[in-house]
Amino acid sequence: MNQQTDILPASLDKIIEQLAEHGWVVDNTLFSAQAIRQLQQCCLAQWQEGRFHEAAVGRAEQQGRRSEIRSDSVLWLEPADAHPAVAHYFSTLDQVxxxxxxxxxxxxxxxxxxxxxxxxxxxxxxxxDRFRDDDARTLTAVLYLNEDWPDAAGGQMRLYLDADCTQSLDVVPRAGTLVLFLSDxxxxxxxxxxxxxxxxTGWFRRRQPGLAWSS
Incomplete structure (x- = not known):
């Protein structure tokens, strides 16, 4: 894959402006159709190989599968992953x-x-997205990989815009859409x-004084 990792300053300026004003932003400019397609193919290949596991909630000894809360499956990624699509993803978000x-x-x-x-x-x-006993997660990033997603298929992320959860924004999970918002x-x-x-799905984390990182 021909990687173009430099983000245009105008795109970063828009992200910063929206985060400053709202605390969230929906962007469709950072990832090319080719980059999304490569990520999609990587994701599906590893899904078919059975490498995913059912997602859990909580952390440490409180962590467990709660199918009444979430019913997706996940595969954790590493920045050093050999697949170029994953490396490009991490490189792009590092600029953010x-x-x-x-x-x-x-x-x-x-x-x-x-x-x-x-x-x-x-x-x-x-x-x-922030744990009660760990405030390292600071900014959430969700990137969608679904090409030609019809509105009737559902699957939107409903982002609640106020503390009382009376106002919301529904984001259709179409390929190339990136949602950033403050995790807490x-x-x-x-x-x-x-x-x-x-x-x-990713979380930008800040280092906690005196604590080691944990996943």
Whole structure:
């Protein structure tokens, strides 16, 4: 894959402006159709190889499968992954990390990320992305890999825009759409879909004083 990793300054400026104003942004400019297709093919190949596992909720000893809360399956990714599509994904989002740090002094140092596959009928109930006992996750990034996704298929991410969850934005999971939002501020959920739904979900994390990183 011919990788073009330099993001246009105008795209980064728009992301920073929207994050400053709203705390969230929906972008369709950072990833080319080719980059998304390569990620989709990588995701599906590993899905077919049986490398995914059912997603859990919580962390450490509280972690467990809760099918009434979420019913997707995930495969964790590493920046050193040999697949060029995954390397391109991490390289692109690292430019976002640097721009966000420069603008907001958040001290983001790490991106943990996984492929997520939602079989038909799967969902993820309303939740926040920050753990109660660990505030490292600071900025959530969700990138969709679903080409030609029809509105009638469902599967939207419903992002709640206020603390009382009375206002919301539904994001259709179409290929190339990237959603960024502050992890501790915005409740959100994944609505059931009528067909398989693919995404890459990541969290920019800040280092905790005196603590080692954990996944």
């Amino acid at each position: 990390r640097q721009a966000v740090n420069q603008a907001f002094y958040l001290g983001l140092e790490d991106l943990e990320s996984h492929f997520a596959v939602y079989p038909p009928g799967s969902f993820y109930k309303k939740h926040l 501020r915005f409740w959100h959920e994944v609505l059931p879909a009528t067909q398989q739904r693919l995404s890459v």
